[in-house]
Amino acid sequence: xxxxxxxxxxxxxxxxxxxxxxxxxxxxxxxxxxxxxxxxxxxxxxxxxxxxxxxxxxxxxxxxxxxxxxxxxxxxxxxxxxxxxxxxxxxxxxxxxxxxxxxxxxxxxxxxxxxxxxxxxxxxxxxxxxxxxxxxxxxxxxxxxxxxxxxxxxxxxxxxxxxxxxxxxxxxxxxxxxxxxxxxxxxxxxxxxxxxxxxxxxxxxxxxxxxxxxxxxxxxxxxxxxxxxxxxxxxxxxxxxxxxxxxxxxxxxxxxxxxxxx
Amino acid sequence: xxxxxxxxxxxxxxxxxxxxxxxxxxxxxxxxxxxxxxxxxxxxxxxxxxxxxxxxxxxxxxxxxxxxxxxxxxxxxxxxxxxxxxxxxxxxxxxxxxxxxxxxxxxxxxxxxxxxxxxxxxxxxxxxxxxxxxxxxxxxxxxxxxxxxxxxxxxxxxxxxxxxxxxxxxxxxxxxxxxxxxxxxxxxxxxxxxxxxxxxxxxxxxxxxxxxxxxxxxxxxxxxxxxxxxxxxxxxxxxxxxxxxxxxxxxxxxxxxxxxxxxxxxxxxxxxxxxxxxxxxxxxxxxxxxxxxxxxxxx
Numbered sequence: 360x361x362x363x364x365x366x367x368x369x370x371x372x373x374x375x376x377x378x379x380x381x382x383x384x385x386x387x388x389x390x391x392x393x394x395x396x397x398x399x400x401x402x403x404x405x406x407x408x409x410x411x412x413x414x415x416x417x418x419x420x421x422x423x424x425x426x427x428x429x430x431x432x433x434x435x436x437x438x439x440x441x442x443x444x445x446x447x448x449x450x451x452x453x454x455x456x457x458x459x460x461x462x463x464x465x466x467x468x469x470x471x472x473x474x475x476x477x478x479x480x481x482x483x484x485x486x487x488x489x490x491x492x493x494x495x496x497x498x499x500x501x502x503x504x505x506x507x508x509x510x511x512x513x514x515x516x517x518x519x520x521x522x523x524x525x526x527x528x529x530x531x532x533x534x535x536x537x538x539x540x541x542x543x544x545x546x547x548x549x550x551x552x553x554x555x556x557x558x559x560x561x562x563x564x565x566x567x568x569x570x571x572x573x574x575x576x577x578x579x580x581x582x583x584x585x586x587x588x589x590x591x592x593x594x595x596x597x598x599x600x601x602x603x604x605x606x607x608x609x610x611x612x613x614x615x616x617x618x619x620x621x
Numbered sequence: 622x623x624x625x626x627x628x629x630x631x632x633x634x635x636x637x638x639x640x641x642x643x644x645x646x647x648x649x650x651x652x653x654x655x656x657x658x659x660x661x662x663x664x665x666x667x668x669x670x671x672x673x674x675x676x677x678x679x680x681x682x683x684x685x686x687x688x689x690x691x692x693x694x695x696x697x698x699x700x701x702x703x704x705x706x707x708x709x710x711x712x713x714x715x716x717x718x719x720x721x722x723x724x725x726x727x728x729x730x731x732x733x734x735x736x737x738x739x740x741x742x743x744x745x746x747x748x749x750x751x752x753x754x755x756x757x758x759x760x761x762x763x764x765x766x767x768x769x770x771x772x773x774x775x776x777x778x779x780x781x782x783x784x785x786x787x788x789x790x791x792x793x794x795x796x797x798x799x800x801x802x803x804x805x806x807x808x809x810x811x812x813x814x815x816x817x818x819x820x821x822x823x824x825x826x827x828x829x830x831x832x833x834x835x836x837x838x839x840x841x842x843x844x845x846x847x848x849x850x851x852x853x854x855x856x857x858x859x860x861x862x863x864x865x866x867x868x869x870x871x872x873x874x875x876x877x878x879x880x881x882x883x884x885x886x887x888x889x890x891x892x893x894x895x896x897x898x899x900x901x902x903x904x905x906x907x908x909x910x911x912x913x914x915x916x917x918x919x920x
Binding site (some may be wrong): 441453580 | 632634635636638639640642643646647648651654657717720721723724739740742743745746747748751753754756758760764794826851852854855858862871872875876885888889892895896899903
């Protein structure tokens with residue numbers, strides 16, 4: 360059957376998709392293009408220059424924000440992935456789990472609420488408890504909203520896994536722990552890794568909660584970028600944005616390739 | 622010989638950390654938000670536990686010059702704008718996503734994987750960077766204005782930034798990958814034989830689309846609508862950066878009350894209204910999907 364009279368095809372959808380992808384990538388292209396602008400004014404092209412990349416990389420405030428973000432994201436990723444893995448094992452594998460649906464809804468609670476409500480909740484919590492350390496506040500808050508993002512890929516992987524392998528291990532007299540460590544964990548590792556990566560990206564990207572909790576010298580990267588945007592557009596901001604995009608694209612591509620290998 | 626039957630505490634132990642975190646950092650604090658929304662504003666920001674319905678009254682009324690309550694729609698307008706912009710964002714995302722998702726679903730496997738990767742890629746790029754990029758495009762002396770001036774179409778134009786249109790553009794751009802993915806998944810599951818059967822029964826393309834494809838991909842559209850509508854309702858970055866100070870949505874209004882304005886009870890009351898709107902929508906969608914499942918089972 361030739362594509363023209365393939366009944367499944369709809370004329371115009373292809374062209375529409377091309378325009379759509381252009382729309383999706385236009386803003387990204389604009390930021391990258393103007394980051395190489397030698398002119399101080401963003402939209403007046405003054406020739407090619409890497410000057411703003413040098414300015415960005417020698418910006419001490421920016422580097423402090425990057426460090427804060429990385430530290431918070433690392434802690435939140437490890438904590439949320441561990442908690443999510445434990446919960447997923449019980450919710451997918453556990454026998455006689457009571458209130459399974461409600462339990463699962465509780466684990467996914469941050470997804471059911473708008474993030475600003477989550478942010479307000481933790482802000483009020485910390486003010487009631489009297490916790491002042493900005494970093495600790497961020498780590499706790501980020502762990503909370505990262506849990507469902509770590510949980511969902513792990514749950515999907517567990518659900519897709521063949522139970523026979525684990526049972527075979529148990530038949531061969533492996534204890535529960537050994538069967539988990541030698542059979543189950545290696546098999547679900549791609550899901551655990553995908554969950555951890557998602558949690559990391561979500562934490563690095565968070566603006567709403569981090570901005571509301573911004574105190575005690577804990578300014579994350581998105582919050583710092585926000586303060587730069589408030590001062591107006593600048594080629595330095597474009598250079599910082601481009602650098603962030605490069606890192607994001609590398610991470611996304613790694614995740615994509617890892618998933619394809621399975 | 623299952624671990625859980627031999628040792629029944631495993632279930633509880635495994636779920637305990639997740640449940641404890643949610644209880645301590647979300648469930649109890651949401652209870653406190655409700656309490657705060659009925660509390661009195663503290664003299665230096667924050668709040669004092671003294672019961673009052675003033676924050677909710679403040680959403681609708683102002684204290685007039687002589688002390689009587691005067692109806693003041695300013696916050697109601699923000700609520701209405703939030704609901705409307707989120708609904709329009711969801712509809713535009715639906716309209717744009719369907720043809721793209723359908724086109725991708727028809728490609729060869731290798732190209733399909735690549736196109737899905739390209740759809741998700743912007744989503745990995747920091748949200749704030751993606752919203753910021755629209756400032757360069759829409760702003761004064763921005764890409765659009767320069768292009769239009771270069772073509773001689775306009776000499777002077779009002780900034781495209783800081784209005785409902787800019788917010789809408791930003792919202793659609795931010796959330797559209799969340800709509801394409803579930804629609805794509807449901808189109809992939811569609812049995813091509815059904816489409817061919819419809820054509821064999823003399824249904825033209827339009828009839829087939831309307832009577833076969835759209836109804837069968839509805840679950841994906843509903844999932845996408847939830848994924849786009851809920852975060853749009855609580856959006857903060859798009860209204861703050863693209864909407865400007867005068868065209869607010871509930872998300873940045875809440876943030877303003879907890880940040881600069883330091884009126885926590887009012888902020889808490891708006892957060893409760895926002896949460897209620899999300900819950901009503903989710904329950905409504907849940908009931909609808911339950912009803913359609915019931916119908917399918919009955920048929």
